[in-house]
Amino acid sequence: MTDYRQRLLVFAPTRRVASETFVRANLAGLPFEVSAYFGDEFPLDQPGRFAYGLGVLLSKICTRLGWLRLAELPAAFVAWVLIRRHRPDVVLAEFGFHAVRVMQAAARADVPFVVHFRGSDLSANRRLGVLRSRYRRLVSIASGVVCKSRPMATTLEQLGASPSTILISPSGANPALFSVGDPALAAPVFLAVGRFVAKKGPLQTIRAFAGQPQGELWMVGDGPLLAEARRLVQALQVQDRVRFLGVKTQSEVAALMRQARVFVQHSQIAPDGDSEGNPVSVMEAQLSGLPVVATLHAGIPDVVLDGSTGLLVEESDVDGMAEAMTRLMADPNLAAQFGLAGRERVLAAFTLEHHLQDLTRFLQQQIRSTTHF
Incomplete structure (x- = not known):
């Protein structure tokens, strides 16, 4: 039979x-x-x-x-x-x-x-x-x-x-591809992964990073806002600390996540009304043991618990995002604590x-x- x-x-x-x-x-x-x-x-x-x-x-x-x-x-x-x-x-x-x-x-x-x-x-x-x-x-x-x-x-x-x-x-997110790193021991690197489009907020992320006293910002992806992002980096005089890495494979992104201390994404409603569903890159970052600094946008608060697995700010609140980034960069142990809690949360419900x-x-x-x- x-x-x-x-x-x-x-x-x-x-x-x-x-x-x-x-x-x-x-x-x-x-x-x-x-x-x-x-x-x-x-x-x-x-x-x-x-x-x-x-x-x-x-x-x-x-x-x-x-x-x-x-x-x-x-x-x-x-x-x-x-x-x-x-x-x-x-x-x-x-x-x-x-x-x-x-x-x-x-x-x-x-x-x-x-x-x-x-x-x-x-x-x-x-x-x-x-x-x-x-x-x-x-x-x-x-x-x-x-x-x-x-x-x-x-x-x-x-x-x-x-x-x-x-x-x-x-x-x-797939646990087989994203293994845990240790933000407490990682270099002072903020990592952003996503297309350079308005709903991903790459320009807001760059502006929030520009006020950071230390660290680098690595940005993975391509898209229509990439040229404007490069110009903004020059205008803010942070070109020595921002790296545009282009499009990467999943395995390459996973390796980058193990090297970073904090994952950042300023998701927002775009001028044409476009918005996220529930960004997979945020879940992949949490699987990698990274704390997340992001926005109260779409399904992100369902996955990232503010004050437990990351820090969330209102859309367009660049100053608030900058403060959250500074807090986690200055406290590697807190970053590691949030990262571990985030991984456990994704493993429990969001794989x-x-x-x-x-x-x-x-x-x-x-x-x-x-x-x-």
């Missing part, structure tokens, strides 16, 4: 975004047979994948031309065909803006349908404004919705989602395995509670 593995069909905008979690899920032996289709793939030798990529492309073109009534049809038609082919027990769509392209297919197929919101798809003013009416339709169709933080859940409820259909589950277990239970719940054929 062979064991039956429940079938999960995934639709995602790009392979880069969605594949990692579900490849890990399969490798970990979670109870799903996963088939995934990505909107940026056009393999000529795989007709189904090519058709889905083409359908998504046509939907994007219709949207850009303003043909909104037609925009959902190409991707939805291919998705419906794929649902008929795979006969999944549950369908998962990654990102709200992508889920609206396939929601009619899921509704017509009468299959449990879960949408995974990740952050910018639910916060940026321009995107949310354009999609608001379709998001209302989306949450009425979806049997379940996954998001990263309580503020995101509140937005979903305002769009009409029932609280009983929402799962709040941060993506989680990748916790997220996958939460997601598995939630998907199975949708299968059990929805009758479909």
